[in-house]
Amino acid sequence: MRKLILIPLIICLTLLMIGCTTALDHLQQGDIYRDQGQWDAAITEYSKAVELDPQLAEAYNNRGLAYYEMEELDLAISDLTEAIKLDPQYAAELDPLLAMAYDKRGRAYTEMEEWSLAITDLNKAIELDPDMANAYHQLALAYCQRGWVYIGKSQWDLATTDFSRTIELDPEFAMAYCGRGLAYTWNGQYDLGIADFNKAIELDPEYAMAYCGRGVAYTCKEQYDLGIADFNKAIELDPEFADAYYWRGVTYKRNGQRELVIADLNKAIELDPEFADAYYSLAEAYLSRGWAYLGNGQYDLATADFNKAIELDPEYADAYFGRGTAYGFNGQRELAIADFNKTIELSSDPDLTQAARAGLEWLEGE
Numbered sequence: 001m002r003k004l005i006l007i008p009l010i011i012c013l014t015l016l017m018i019g020c021t022t023a024l025d026h027l028q029q030g031d032i033y034r035d036q037g038q039w040d041a042a043i044t045e046y047s048k049a050v051e052l053d054p055q056l057a058e059a060y061n062n063r064g065l066a067y068y069e070m071e072e073l074d075l076a077i078s079d080l081t082e083a084i085k086l087d088p089q090y091a092a093e094l095d096p097l098l099a100m101a102y103d104k105r106g107r108a109y110t111e112m113e114e115w116s117l118a119i120t121d122l123n124k125a126i127e128l129d130p131d132m133a134n135a136y137h138q139l140a141l142a143y144c145q146r147g148w149v150y151i152g153k154s155q156w157d158l159a160t161t162d163f164s165r166t167i168e169l170d171p172e173f174a175m176a177y178c179g180r181g182l183a184y185t186w187n188g189q190y191d192l193g194i195a196d197f198n199k200a201i202e203l204d205p206e207y208a209m210a211y212c213g214r215g216v217a218y219t220c221k222e223q224y225d226l227g228i229a230d231f232n233k234a235i236e237l238d239p240e241f242a243d244a245y246y247w248r249g250v251t252y253k254r255n256g257q258r259e260l261v262i263a264d265l266n267k268a269i270e271l272d273p274e275f276a277d278a279y280y281s282l283a284e285a286y287l288s289r290g291w292a293y294l295g296n297g298q299y300d301l302a303t304a305d306f307n308k309a310i311e312l313d314p315e316y317a318d319a320y321f322g323r324g325t326a327y328g329f330n331g332q333r334e335l336a337i338a339d340f341n342k343t344i345e346l347s348s349d350p351d352l353t354q355a356a357r358a359g360l361e362w363l364e365g366e
Helices: 002-019 023-035 039-052 057-069 073-086 096-111 115-128 133-152 156-169 174-186 190-203 208-220 224-237 242-254 258-271 276-295 299-312 317-329 333-346 350-364
Strands: none
Touching: 023 039, 023 057, 039 057, 057 073, 057 096, 073 096, 096 115, 096 133, 115 133, 133 156, 133 174, 156 174, 174 190, 174 208, 190 208, 208 224, 208 242, 224 242, 242 258, 242 276, 258 276, 276 299, 276 317, 299 317, 317 333, 317 350, 333 350
């Protein structure tokens, strides 16, 4: 009889104990699962902790870290944001988890390429815990990546600032020197650009982009032989580097080596069919060679090159004028008239328009 009484009592006590499981109990159990790498089970426990105590910042933080490990970045950011919102006053020495929350959220933003948000969080992590080495590394990376975004937008001063911050955080970051070198170069500060490219190459002697960037700076300074040497090195290191072929072609053109220009620009387009500048420069190269052929009395070769220029850029008024001139000297009067008229239709250059009208008058006088 006594046993029959004890059994219900034990059941009631067990149920009572189960009902007394607290948010902290679930938090601790979640931490056990986390330490074992059982992320799903950990998240389940942290979710129970949050359900029982919606103000428990540590549960949100730990669940956010678990989501981060599972690469559920949106959920990680949501939970880490809530953890920071609930407990923004923790000092890092009293609660390093807060600094870790900023660090982890910053890393999550980095992986989502949200560079400005990443920089804000990683700066906060360092403010809370100046000894958090990983945060410095991630912050340097975020500044560097945002610098490249600014390069893409032609915002040279902003790019320079971000690359400089990267270098302050990590003086051995070759990519940052290369990026800042490009920003300086496109901003007309060629010597500063060359100095940064030199440093990038010192840190990474096989950095093809740094050689290409320095070559651009040399070309802009009209030091063509140095530029070509750097483009050759960039191509040696990376034979698929379309920009290096493009800039070597541009440099050959500026250096008067016309016979080498077209091959390089064609190669750049072959490697990158969307390379708009290469098409434009190639059209210019065909135009230039066409006029050279014309000057030598090689009218058919000239016409072929002007055709190529027009094929690349159907709105290229100069090419129609050149072809019209070649047709005129070659006795193809009607074709010449059509091209001179097309030149007048397309051109916004009064000198070119006047030359085309003079060409029409010349043909009418024959």
